[in-house]
Amino acid sequence: MTRANQADLQQQRIAYLGAVAASLSHEINNVLATVGELSGLIGDLADGAAPDARAALERFSSIGEKIERHVDRGKGYVASLNRFAHSMDRPRTAFDAGESVAAVVAVCERFARLRKLTLRLERGAAGPELRGSPYDFEHLVFRAIAAGLAAVEGGGEVTVVLSPAHTGAVLEITADGQPVADAEQETRLALVERLGLELGADVGLGAEPPAVLRVRLALPEDLGSPEAERSS
Amino acid sequence: MDRCAVLVVDDELEFQEALVERLRHRGFEAASAADGEGALAQLEQRPFDVVLLDVGLPGIGGIETLERIKRAHPTIQVLMLSGHADVKLAVRGMDLGAFDYLVKPVPIEELVYRIEDAFQTKRLAESVPDED
Numbered sequence: 169m170t171r172a173n174q175a176d177l178q179q180q181r182i183a184y185l186g187a188v189a190a191s192l193s194h195e196i197n198n199v200l201a202t203v204g205e206l207s208g209l210i211g212d213l214a215d216g217a218a219p220d221a222r223a224a225l226e227r228f229s230s231i232g233e234k235i236e237r238h239v240d241r242g243k244g245y246v247a248s249l250n251r252f253a254h255s256m257d258r259p260r261t262a263f264d265a266g267e268s269v270a271a272v273v274a275v276c277e278r279f280a281r282l283r284k285l286t287l288r289l290e291r292g293a294a295g296p297e298l299r300g301s302p303y304d305f306e307h308l309v310f311r312a313i314a315a316g317l318a319a320v321e322g323g324g325e326v327t328v329v330l331s332p333a334h335t336g337a338v339l340e341i342t343a344d345g346q347p348v349a350d351a352e353q354e355t356r357l358a359l360v361e362r363l364g365l366e367l368g369a370d371v372g373l374g375a376e377p378p379a380v381l382r383v384r385l386a387l388p389e390d391l392g393s394p395e396a397e398r399s400s
Numbered sequence: 401m402d403r404c405a406v407l408v409v410d411d412e413l414e415f416q417e418a419l420v421e422r423l424r425h426r427g428f429e430a431a432s433a434a435d436g437e438g439a440l441a442q443l444e445q446r447p448f449d450v451v452l453l454d455v456g457l458p459g460i461g462g463i464e465t466l467e468r469i470k471r472a473h474p475t476i477q478v479l480m481l482s483g484h485a486d487v488k489l490a491v492r493g494m495d496l497g498a499f500d501y502l503v504k505p506v507p508i509e510e511l512v513y514r515i516e517d518a519f520q521t522k523r524l525a526e527s528v529p530d531e532d
Contacts, residue, residue, distance in 0.1 A: 194483045194486075197483040197504060197505075198412050198415065198483065198504070200505055201412070201415055201504040201505035201506075202412055202414050202415040202418070204505040205414075205418035205419050205422065205505075208418070208508055209418045209421055209422055212421075212422055212425045234414055281411070282456065282457075282458050282459075284458050284459050322459060
C-alpha cells in the first residue's frame with residue numbers, strides 16, 4: 169500500500185470515530201431534551217392544580233415512566249460511547265464479533281431512521297469470537313452498513329447477518345428496495361473492500377437481484393494477522 | 401389578540417408531545433408532525449403562524465422542509481431547532497429564511513419568547529401592504 173493510501177485509510181479511521189461520536193452525542197442530546205420537556209411538563213401540571221387529584225397523579229406516574237425509559241435509553245448511548253472509546257485500547261485482543269456488530273448496528277439505526285429505512289440484525293446469542301483490533305473490525309462493519317444504507321431509497325430494508333464460519337465469521341449486508349443512483353457509492357464500496365482486505369477477509373460486493381446490494385465478508389478468526397494476509 | 405398557532409416538527413415523539421402540551425398550557429394553539437412531509441401536509445390543511453422545525457428530520461430533512469415552507473407560505477416564521485452537531489445546518493437555515501435557530505434542549509421561557517417574537521414579525525409582515 170502506498171503512503172498516500174495509508175494516509176487516506178488513517179483519515180477514514182478517524183472520520184469513523186467522529187461519525188460514531190457525533191451520532192451518539194446527538195442521540196444523548198435528544199434524550200436530554202425529551203427528559204427536560206417531560207420534567208417541565210410535570211411542573212406545568214403541578215402548577216395547573218388539576219381539580220381531580222387522582223387523574224393528576226396518574227399523569228405524573230405515566231410521565232415518570234417515560235422519563236425512566238429515556239434515562240435508560242441515554243444510559244445505553246453513554247455505554248456505547250464508552251465502548252467505542254475503549255475499542256481502541258488494544259490493537260490486538262480477542263473479542264465477541266456479535267457484540268461488536270450489534271453495537272455498530274445500534275449506532276447506524278439513527279442513519280437508517282433519517283433515511284426512512286429499516287435496519288435489521290440477525291445473529292446468534294453470542295460470538296463468534298475473533299482476534300484482532302475491535303476498532304478496525306467495527307470500522308469495517310460501519311462502512312459496509314453505510315454502503316447498504318446508501319444503496320436504497322426510503323422504505324427499503326438493510327439486513328445484517330453475522331454467522332460463525334469454520335475459521336472465523338461471515339458477515340453479510342443485504343440492501344433491498346428501490347435502488348439509488350449515487351456517485352459516491354463506488355467510493356464507499358472501494359473503502360469497504362480495502363478495509364476488508366486489510367483484515368484478511370474475502371470480500372464479495374455487488375448486486376444480487378432482488379437485492380440491490382450484497383456485501384459478503386468472510387473474515388478469518390485472526391484479523392489482519394500475517395497468516396491471514398498470506399492466505400488472502 | 402389572536403392566539404398564535406405553532407406547529408412542532410420533530411421525530412422524537414415524546415419530546416414533540418410534551419412540548420405541544422407545554423405550549424398549549426401557555427396559551428398557544430399547538431399541533432405536531434413527525435417529519436417534513438407531515439408538516440407540509442398540515443400546513444396545506446390549516447394556517448399556522450410559527451413552525452418549530454428540527455433540523456435533523458427523517459426523509460426530506462429540515463433544510464428542504466424549510467425551503468418548501470417558505471416557498472409556499474412566505475409569511476410563516478420558522479424557528480429551527482438543532483442539536484450541537486447540526487448548528488451549521490441551522491445557520492444555513494437562517495440564510496434560507498428561517499427566523500432564528502435554537503439549540504436543544506431549550507428552556508421553555510426562552511422558546512416562548514422566541515415564538516412570540518416570531519409571531520409579531522409575521523403579523524407585521526402581513527399588515528404591510530404589497531408594493532405592487
